[in-house]
Amino acid sequence: MARITLSNLAHSYYPNPSAEEDYALKEMNHVWEDGKAYALLGSSGCGKTTLLNIISGLLKPSQGRVLFGDTDVTTQPTAERNIAQVFQFPVVYDTMTVRQNLAFPLKNRGSDAAYIARRVSEIAEMIGLEASLNRKARGLTADAKQKISLGRGMVREDVNAILFDEPLTVIDPHMKWELRTQLKSLHRQFGHTMIYVTHDQTEALTFADEVVVMYDGRVVQMGTPEELFETPEHTFVGYFIGSPGMNVIPARIEGDKAYVNGSHIQLGRGYGKLDGKVEIGIRPEFTTLSNSGGLPVNVRRVEDVGRHKIVRADFFGNDINIVAPEGVQITSDMNRVVFNPGKVNVYENDWRVNGEAA
């Protein structure tokens, strides 16, 4: 087990990258602490898998270094890194039995037979495949095959890290929950560094101590679920985390006031002069629909999602979502929106600006 350091790391799939767009992974410096569970969250094609494959050594980065602890492993082949990785789609060795599949990584390391037998039965119990240990892997369902892949990823106790690349895509929803819980308890039990790639925010938020959000080849924010929710560092984080995502509204900022279409919104902090694209971001959870105060909105639709209602409205030509708590009656005279001043974030060219206390 080791801390993983990425220094000046960048990767391009082109042989001679020139412009920044050529890079699938923009230059980054990051430290993944030993023993923590991370979720790598982002939309498809943002570089999550690229980053994972660089850590496991399946891909050689165009530039920069990868360190496990204090050892530079950038040029080390995958097999020497002693790392586990589970892929999105099941990979099993068809001609082997389930037992042989699970034992395979241990056998390759030359572990002794008694230890292998003990580990295999532990893992089989965890993934619920004890009954089919002696069956050939090729006849099993995609579900079971993926469980074997997961099992093979976890069978070695001494790996530096376990990487999961959207491993539950092919698993049944109810099983998904169970396996994720098991992964989590496994993490508590053994304390492996785990990196879990997903584009499902629920999966990320329930699994990880810390969530890393990637956007367009960059890590835009690394933080606890609360931090991502309260202070998204990038408009993408605001939009991607939360359901519905953060409202992002173009605005003009003067001191501690934001102007949208001539009307002002009070902000919690004061800001200096901002250039480029200036927007304010506010979570639907921190806005209130009311019949007085605030600014005018045009309510278009109300959706009841159970625990609360989502009000879809038009705010000076911008789409805005407002969360109304359960039990609140929405009447036709409620056509104003109130923002919680402390929860309004200001973005300059998509990045959050940290204002000064007013």
Place this chain on the structure above:
Amino acid sequence: MEKTTNHKAWFLVLPVLFLVAFSAVIPLMTVVNYSIQDTFGNNKFFWAGLEWFSETLASERIHDALGRQILFSAIILAIEVPLGIFIALNMPKKGIWASVCLILMALPLLIPFNVVGTIWQIFGRVDIGLLGHTLEKIGIDYNYTSDAVDAWITVVVMDVWHWTSLVALLSYAGLQSIPEAYYQAAKIDQASRWSVFRFIELPKMQGVLLIAILLRFMDSFMIYTEPFVVTGGGPGNSTTFLSIDLVKMAIGQFDLGPAAAFSIIYFLVILLVSWVFYTVMTNLDKRERV
């Protein structure tokens, strides 16, 4: 819906019936017809029963040819299958060199059989052939026209040269269908090169290899043109394989009856061996699935 009955529709099948009759049924039945009769010319035939069959089955000449044939097929399969797999494993997987390799590999397959024979016939000649002459110059006694072992080596090498590509191309196609994730998982699992071959590549190639082995077996068991052009079955009878012997018997000696019985037995042997191959290999596959 009511089913309409119109027996005139049978006429539509006539063209196919004619085609199949003239291309398969009639020639085959002619052979069967010859195999149970005897003739002394003038197109007069006499009933011979199963005499030709029992004679063929007891014939030492045919036993020898069969022995040589089995040995030949065994040798070329033992060389071409592993060699073909080895070549396929080492061919580039993509890019310009993959295409170059594919074209080069396909070339021998495109050359007509008798041309392959002629190429090797000249290539191996001691007086003017590049191979034969070079071997003689460096002091190796090589002469396929007088030495049985040399003749065998020439014929086997020629077949390997001509047909290994087929095994290689089929194996290559099998390898190309393996998703990259399998190789990645093997690296993660710290598998050795041998394990990757044994547990990933070989199982995934199983289907195409079955076809390659069947094709190569049937083809080599029926081989005629190439050894005939190179050695003519000699020296002596040392490279006289079944089909060469059959042609000698049927056209050289004009023994139509025995030749017909011989060819029917020949056909049944190929059918039987192919069936055994196929059944054994598909059963292996089935047992593994359980």
